[in-house]
Amino acid sequence: MRAAVITSFGAADVLHEAEVDTPVPGRGQVLVEVRAAGLNPAELLARSGGFDLPAPAIIGFEFAGTVAALGDDVTGIEVGARVAGWPDGFAQGSYAEFTLSSNYTIIPDGVSFTDAAATVIAADNAARGLSLLRPDPGETIVVTGASGALGGAAVQFARLQGLTVIGISGRSSLGYVESLGAIAVEHGDDLADRVRAVAPGPIDAALDTAGKGLVSTLLDLRGGTGRVVTLADPAAAAQGVTFSAGHPGNRDTRPVREALEHIAAGRWRTRIARTFPLRLAAEAHRALEAGHTGGKLLLVP
Ligand SMILES: NC(=O)c1ccc[n+]([C@@H]2O[C@H](COP(=O)([O-])OP(=O)(O)OC[C@H]3O[C@@H](n4cnc5c(N)ncnc54)[C@H](OP(=O)(O)O)[C@@H]3O)[C@@H](O)[C@H]2O)c1
Structure with a gap:
């Protein structure tokens, strides 16, 4: 698969597109084909080395996409389902064509992948x-x-x-x-x-x-x-x-599901400033670093 990979941590330029192995879902995980990945300030820190991640790393802490494969013991979801959520690993994230997750919610009909990806962490x-x-x-x-x-x-x-x-x-x-x-x-x-x-x-x-x-x-x-x-x-x-810090231990899919349902019902607005292809991940990070983005920035693999 294609991914924006970090082999050494530092300024935005360390993000570069590369071909890497597609991950294999483990017990309880789904493989998600990423259709949109929201950009977040925490990812600037992760990219700079602040998270002490192992290299090579694929960052990206939220996604929307379709379920491409199921790991063992996954129930209640089918291949092809549209889901939004959090990748399981900070170094196996959503700046990629595929990611792994056990923490997601269904995207209601009528809600776009970009709107869904922009809503998870928020x-x-x-x-x-x-x-x-x-x-x-x-x-x-x-x-x-x-x-x-x-x-x-x-x-x-x-x-x-x-x-x-x-x-x-x-x-x-x-x-x-x-x-x-x-x-x-x-x-x-x-x-x-x-x-x-x-x-x-x-x-x-x-x-x-x-x-x-x-x-x-x-x-x-x-x-x-x-x-x-x-x-x-x-x-x-x-x-x-x-x-209050967000971390894997206190994530809650219910508000995400609620917000997505509000979007579907026309009661909730997301604001998307710009989408970037994976190969422009470094440019996307520079735009986020500059601040005052006027809306969410996303990568669209
Ligand atoms: N604790 C947690 O659980 C958690 C989770 C996710 C994110 N965060 C943190 O929450 C913050 C916001 O994240 P986000 O994704 O919402 O970022 P964002 O979409 O880029 O929004 C940043 C906001 O800060 C405002 N701002 C920027 N510079 C400002 C200044 N000098 N004075 C006053 N307001 C200013 C911007 O207003 P204008 O552009 O209109 O000026 C904008 O409303 C980040 O610090 C992020 O690290 C925390």
Whole structure:
């Protein structure tokens, strides 16, 4: 199969297309023919060597595709099924024509592979971050990074739960954030004051999906660390803020399935900025590194 392979870790150029053996599904695994692989900030770190992966490595932490073969003891799924999920190995990932997974959900009819791939990591982690805040309908929540993959998912889950959402983004994405049902506020100076000016009442909870030092604004808005959660700023834990990391032990297919069903029903928007073929994986990484992508970047093998 073709894959974007890393033989030594470093800058984006280390990603190069190569022909490698197609993996064989083990017990409980399916072989998936990858139709789209979402790009994620964590993959920039993995590519740079931050995950200490063995080389050669194929990264890519989410996928959508079709089931091509079943390993032993796999039940409830057939060859040809459309699925979205997480590859089982950090070094046998989705930047490839095929990957292995035991952690996936069915893609409902009418949902594209690109929309499905763009939803896996975003929906799982946004739902977990939101649930840690235990929001009640009618409350007001601030979501930073609202124009991003995680933030866009958090805004939409929050709106579906009956919350008023103030979504923070860059200027060019304010219209998109509003289209998700949030009150949009541009990041920048005096952010806390500008949020207070548009809030219908007190800020009941705050979710940071941007990092970039915005946690201090959220602490100001909340008057302390209570009901402030960050998914993007591990260092904020030193200030007593809850940081929640996604890892194989706390993945949940249910929010992904839920978001995909919302897409199928026309109640949920994904925003895809650009797709790249595998041979342009390095260019895709450079685009993600540059930031402010205006939507999800994906590889389409
Ligand atoms: N803990 C977890 O479980 C978990 C899981 C996945 C990802 N993450 C982390 O969550 C973060 C977001 O991931 P993503 O995939 O959603 O990324 P993304 O789609 O690239 O979104 C990034 C967001 O950050 C905003 N942003 C960028 N620079 C900013 C700045 N200087 N000030 C304020 N906002 C800024 C962007 O807004 P504009 O472009 O509109 O300016 C955008 O809304 C990353 O740090 C990632 O590592 C955590």
